[in-house]
Amino acid sequence: MKEVEVALLGFGTVGSGTFSLLQTNAELIENRLGVRPHVSKIYVRNPQKYTDVTLPEGTVFTDSVDDVLGDETIRIVVEVMGGTTFARECVEKALKAGKNVVTANKDLLAEAGPYLLDLASKNGVDLRYEASVLGGIPIIRTLYDSLGGNKISELVGIMNGTTNFILSKMTEDGSNYDEVLAEAQALGYAEADPTADVEGLDAARKLAILSSIAFNRRIFFEDVHVEGITKIDSTDIAFGKEFGYTIKLLGIAKETKKGLSLNVHPAFISQQHPLAAVRGSYNALYVKGNGIDDAMFYGRGAGSLPTGSSVVSDIMEVTKNEAAQATGKLTPFFYPDKNLYASGKIESSYYMRLLVDNSTGVLAKVASKLAEQRISVQAVIQRNEDAQTATLAIVTSICPRSYILNVINAFNKLRVVKEVGSVIRIMAD
C-alpha cells in the first residue's frame, strides 16, 4: 500500500494521543483511506525523557528539528508542541519547504491563523488545524465544508471545559466559586494559575479562530471583548434557576446589519436551550445559518485521545490529498474589512440583583428608575433577608447596554438601594 510519511513535532498529551490512535486504529485507517500515513520521525527536545516509550520499527525520536524539516521524504509535519515562538518558526519553515502542516496549536492560530493559511496556499500545501479548538469535536471541517453553503449568522459556544465544570458544579451543588475552583484545581481540571480559563481568554482565542472561518474575516484574539466568571455568585445562579435560566460562560459571535460582534462573557440562557444541557467539562458549539436554521456540536473539549482524534482526522485528510496530488486546494477567503461592531451597543435582556431597604414603596422607586431609562421589567422576585434588607432580582426586557449602565448609575444614587449586586446578560433564544 502507498505510504505518506509523517513527522510529529512534540510528544506531550496531544502528540502521544495522536500517535497512540494512529497505532491502535492503523488497519482501520489504512482501509478507510486506501493509503497509509506513516510516522517516521518524532521531534522532542530531550529524547532521554522517552526511553521508556517503545516505538515501532521505522519510527524514531530525534532532537533535531532540522532533521525533520530538511527530510524530503516527509510530506506532513504535525505540530503538537504548543507555544507561539518556536512553533511558529517551525510551521513557517515547513510550509515554505512545501510540506503540509497539521497543528493543534490554538494560541498560534489565534495569533497568526489567517497569515499562515495564506502562506500554505502560496506554497500549494495544506494547513489543517481541527484540533486547535474544542478538542475532539469536529467543528473546523464542519464550518468549512458541511456548513459551507450557509451564510452563518451566529456562533454561540461553551468553549472552555474548566469554567463549564465550575459553573455546572456551582449550579448543581449551590457551592461558591472559590470552593469549586479549589476542587477543580485539586482534580486537575483547573491550572494552578487559572487566569486563562476563568477570565475567558482561552474561550476568546477559540472564538477568534472559529469566527475567522464562519464569517470569512481576519479575526484575531484582540478583536474579542472578554469578561470572565470570577464575579459569578451562587445567589445569582439560584435566582436564575427560578426564572428558568442556567448560567454558562459563552463565546458569542453575531453578524448583524451593523457588523460582527465578538464577545466572551457569562450569560443566562433558557433551561430549554440545547446549550443548557452541556454539563461538566464538555464543550459545544451552537450555530445558526440561513440554510441549517440551527445546529449544535457537542463533545470532549480536551484530552489526549479526543484531541488526538482531531489531529488524526487532519492527518488522514492531508494524506488523502497528498495521494491524490490535490493539496493546497483550500483557498483562504477573507473579506478585506473586519466590520466589527462595538460590543457595548449590543441589545440584550438583563438580570440584575439589588440589595435594598426592606420597606414599603422600595419596589415602586426602583421600578420608576427603570421606567425613566425606558427599561421594561419582565419578572421580579423579592426576598426579604432581614428586617432591614431585601433582595430584588429583576429580569429586564431587551435594551441597549447603555440603558443598563444609566440605570445602575441611577440606582447608585438612590438612598433605598444599598448595593447593585450583579448584572448578568440573558441570551435571547
Next chain:
Amino acid sequence: MKEVEVALLGFGTVGSGTFSLLQTNAELIENRLGVRPHVSKIYVRNPQKYTDVTLPEGTVFTDSVDDVLGDETIRIVVEVMGGTTFARECVEKALKAGKNVVTANKDLLAEAGPYLLDLASKNGVDLRYEASVLGGIPIIRTLYDSLGGNKISELVGIMNGTTNFILSKMTEDGSNYDEVLAEAQALGYAEADPTADVEGLDAARKLAILSSIAFNRRIFFEDVHVEGITKIDSTDIAFGKEFGYTIKLLGIAKETKKGLSLNVHPAFISQQHPLAAVRGSYNALYVKGNGIDDAMFYGRGAGSLPTGSSVVSDIMEVTKNEAAQATGKLTPFFYPDKNLYASGKIESSYYMRLLVDNSTGVLAKVASKLAEQRISVQAVIQRNEDAQTATLAIVTSICPRSYILNVINAFNKLRVVKEVGSVIRIMAD
C-alpha cells in the same frame, strides 16, 4: 471564474431548497470554493407546474431526463426526486456515464447504498448523500472524515422528527398518543398515514445508512430490528419521569465482541443524557468512539433549507473535487462479513408496569418471581388505583431480554397480577 455544470433531478421540497440556497448564497459559495457550481438544467416531470417560478438566465426546466444524462457538459447530477425505481435508474445511468451524483434519497441509499458506492468508485466519480439522513445535520461527512480515525463502538440517534415531536409533546403535556398524533397530523408534522414514522421504519433506514459508514459493513434496512412508539402510554412517561428518565425513539447500533446489533425502539434514557434535551422535531446523533470518547450532533432533521444545506455542501465538495480533478477518491471499504448480533440477546435494564391486586403480600410475590429469574430490582413505585387495584412500576438491573420474557410469562400465570401493562428498555449511559 471556472464553472462546474450541475443538473437537478426534481424540484420539490429539497430540490427547491437546494436551488434557493445556491442562488441566495452564490457569491459566498464561489468565494469559499474558488469555483462556481452552476445549475444549467432542472429535470421535472411536468414543467407546466412551474410556470410561476422565474429561473435565472442560463438555467432551464426540462421534462427529458435524457437531456440531462446525455449532456456531456453536466458533471454533477443532483437526485432529489425520491423513490427507488426511476431514481435508481437515473443514478446508475449517471454514474455509468462518468457523472458525479449527489442524492438526498434515504430510501435508495438504505436499499442499495453500498452497491451504488462501488459503482461510483468503479467509474472514478463521487457519490455523495449527506442529505439522505438527518436533514441539515452534517453527519455523513463527519463519520467519513472527522471521525475517520476512530473505531466507532456505538451510534444512538433520535432520527425521526415526527416521533420525537409526539413523544416530547406527550412528555410535556401529559397528553395521550392518539391526541398528539392527531395534532401532529393537523400541523403537518405527521403524514395522513404515519406508519413509516411511528413504526420506526424511517429511523431504521437512517440507522442502516449511518451504520454502513460507521462500522464499514454492507448494512441494509432489513438488518435492523424495529419497534415503534404506538404502544407508549402517558402513564409510563410519568413513571419514567419519577425514576429520572425521558422516553425517546432511539436508533441504536452497537458493536460488541459478539457482533453488531442494530435496533430501533422506544427507550428510557437518563434526563442527564445529552439526547434527553433533544426536543420537538429536532434530531440528533450521539456517537462513541475510541478517540473522541463521546460526541453529539444536533439540528433540524428535515425541511427544505436545512436539507438543501446538506445537498449544497455535497455539491460544493464535488465541485471542488471536479476542479482539482480528484473525484472518485472516496474508496468504499466494507468488511466482507456483516457479523450481526441478534437483538434478542442484548442485555439491558428494563422498566415494567404491572396492574396488580391491591392487597398485602403482592409486592413480595412479584419480587420473588423476579428473583427466580435472577433479575434484580433497582427501584419500585407502588401506586394504589382503587380498593382492588394497584400499579407497580419496576426498574430492573441489567439482564438479557430472555430473562424479561420469562418473567413476563411467570407474571401472566400469577393470580395477583392482572396485567403486564408495559415493558420498556432503559438505555445505559
